[in-house]
Amino acid sequence: xxxxxxxxxxxxxxxxxxxxxxxxxxxxxxxxxxxxxxxxxxxxxxxxxxxxxxxxxxxxxxxxxxxxxxxxxxxxxxxxxxxxxxxxxxxxxxxxxxxxxxxxxxxxxxxxxxxxxxxxxxxxxxxxxxxxxxxxxxxxxxxxxxxxxxxxxxxxxxxxxxxxxxx
Numbered sequence: 001x002x003x004x005x006x007x008x009x010x011x012x013x014x015x016x017x018x019x020x021x022x023x024x025x026x027x028x029x030x031x032x033x034x035x036x037x038x039x040x041x042x043x044x045x046x047x048x049x050x051x052x053x054x055x056x057x058x059x060x061x062x063x064x065x066x067x068x069x070x071x072x073x074x075x076x077x078x079x080x081x082x083x084x085x086x087x088x089x090x091x092x093x094x095x096x097x098x099x100x101x102x103x104x105x106x107x108x109x110x111x112x113x114x115x116x117x118x119x120x121x122x123x124x125x126x127x128x129x130x131x132x133x134x135x136x137x138x139x140x141x142x143x144x145x146x147x148x149x150x151x152x153x154x155x156x157x158x159x160x161x162x163x164x165x166x167x
Contacts, residue, residue: 011045012053014060017067018132018155029055030079033129040150041127063132069162072098080129089124096138099163103142126150132159 007027014021019037022045026032035042045051053060058076065071080090088111095110096102108114108121128136131151137159141147149156160166 006048009046009049010052010055011049012051012056012060014056014063016063018151018158021063021132023056023059024049025055026079028077028079030077031056031059031130031133032079032081034131034133035129036131036151036155038152039131042150043129059133066132067162072163074133076133078130078133080134082124082127082129085120086124086127089121090128090130090134093125093128093134093136093139096135098135099165101138101140101160101165104139104147105142107139122148138163138165 009032010025010027010029012023014023022033022035022043023031024033024043033043035044062071062074062076066074080087082090089107092107092110102110104118104121104125105115107125108117111121113121125136125139126148128134128150131137137149137151137156139147146153146156146160157166
């Protein structure tokens with residue numbers, strides 16, 4: 001029996017106004033995760049990961065510009081693994097423009113899911129491994145409330161304020 005070699009995971013840290021970001025990428029340089037300190041379900045550095053800032057230069061430049069208010073749309077290769085349903089939800093998140101918010105129900109409608117699927121949509125949004133880059137912070141409750149965010153509600157408010165979605 002032969003075993004396939006494990007695909008290397010590259011990682012780096014980036015200091016940001018919302019805390020020290022942990023970015024991971026695959027061997028092709030596509031970003032596979034962006035985690036923040038204390039994130040629910042966030043990644044932590046593993047012993048076999050390769051610390052190398054090289055694959056992350058464009059991401060670092062774009063994130064720095066985003067936090068400075070100079071970038072409204074990320075143009076980076078992203079590769080997150082998830083079920084077909086999660087992939088549809090994440091693709092819908094990618095379509096939510098800078099400075100706008102949507103509700104969980106609106107995301108469900110965008111992917112053609114029934115209204116009853118709002119909880120499943122929320123679960124898929126909560127499982128988003130690419131915080132900030134895939135803007136799950138732009139999803140709010142139907143009544144306008146700041147509902148769950150894996151990175152913490154304080155960060156969600158901070159990101160929406162940066163984008164001008166909140167006063």
